[in-house]
Amino acid sequence: MSEKHLVCQGALCKCNFGTTPDTLKVLTQTKHFINDKEGSNKLMATNMDIGASTFEKNTFGPCKMQPIPGGGFKPCQIVVTAWSGFYEKITLQDNNGKALxxxxxxxxxxxxxxxxxxxNxxxxxxxxxxxxxNAHKEVxxxxxxxxxxxKYIRKSDIIDS
Structure with a gap:
């Protein structure tokens, strides 16, 4: 997992055949937060986040794979059937999902x-x-x-100048 970030609620995704990105929603679990000191906003995304309501707007705009006779394209309606490239070493008990x-x-x-x-x-x-x-005070x-x-650290940790 060297230098790769875990994905959480609010991740921005795009489709190769759409024109507009959409924001990922995590609906398959409610307990495991990352990068969120309050533990209320950034649920960890897993490979179990699939289906038709996985994104906020649920569209990537016009879908270039669905042309309309006479010109233009049908609107995308996102349906995620599977994820690839997830991290095998983290499995959530809630949904048996692997971390994205x-x-x-x-x-x-x-x-x-x-x-x-x-x-993103x-x-x-x-x-x-x-x-x-936790940081080095001199730095x-x-x-x-x-x-x-x-204001931010204990007085006993401050170095005298």
Whole structure:
């Protein structure tokens, strides 16, 4: 899993045959959050997140695989039938699903195998007071010379200048 991010609710995906990305929804489990210190927004996505309501808008725009006579294309209606490239070493008990990775791909019955890719894994960097407390104080003082670190770390950890 070297340098690959796990995918969570809010990941942005696209189809090779659509024009508009859509946002992944995790509906198959409700307990396992990642990259979310409050544990309320970013459910971990798994290969069990399949079906017709896996995305917020449930469309990637006009589907180039479904031309309309006279011009244009039918609107995409996303149906994920399978995921590939998931991480085999993490299995959730809730749904028996394997964790999706940022390079996982989904299959649609219209577009075919691996036509849906992940543009953004959905995780975001979020600094907490615990991160500041665990960091080397000398480095923090060099990086943020005008920030009063007393607000974020224990006074006994501050280095005297």
């Amino acid at each position: 990775l940022e390079d996982s791909k989904a299959t649609c019955p219209i577009g075919g195998p691996d036509c849906i890719t992940i543009i 894994h959905g995780q975001t960097a979020e600094v907490s007071s615990q991160n500041v407390e 923090l003082m060099e990086l943020f010379p005008f920030v009063d670190l007393n």
